[in-house]
Amino acid sequence: MSSPSVKLYRLRGWFVIYFVLKSVVGAVVAAVVLKPAQLSRLSRFNERNFSTTSLLFFSLVVTAVILAVALLIFARLLERKNWARLLLLVIGWLTVFGAILSLLASTQLGDMSSWVSQLLPEWDWQKLVNFDRIQKIFELLFWGYLIAVLQFDEEVKKEFFSRPPADQS
DSSP states (O other): OOOHHHHHHHHHHHHHHHHHHHHHHHHHHHHHHSOHHHHHHHOSSTTOOOOHHHHHHHHHHHHHHHHHHHHHHHHHHHTTOHHHHHHHHHHHHHHHHHHHHHHHHHTTOTTOOSHHHHHSTTSOHHHHHHHHHHHHHHHHHHHHHHHHHHHHOHHHHHHTSOOOOOOOO
């Protein structure tokens, strides 16, 4: 069995892989689905026109900032800061519950005759729903793994609680 340090480093590595893949694929799907002509309709002020490239660039910049913050939290986790462990567990449980609810709700969408699909009929809503389902499954896998390591692995949990000082008698 691997040591708690190895498990925590592995957890950070899996997070980076998961987050980068999820973000890049999500940005590409958004750039393909949100065509430039349709983006101008979504703009709050019609004088702004977003290109597919600007949408992709903006998406990747936001992703980089979020990844930097996440890596700072994982750095504190590797320093055995319990607040980082608890923060990741809260995020993990919220993400798992959200993914489960989203998957359950997506089965009820049926023929996509909602007001949203009528508002933007040129979008392929079935492909978007299928992409979202795949994304939610990967969320369940990663965050379930994180929860298993940080909450249910006794060796890892012990690393985050201070040890009582040795008796000096």
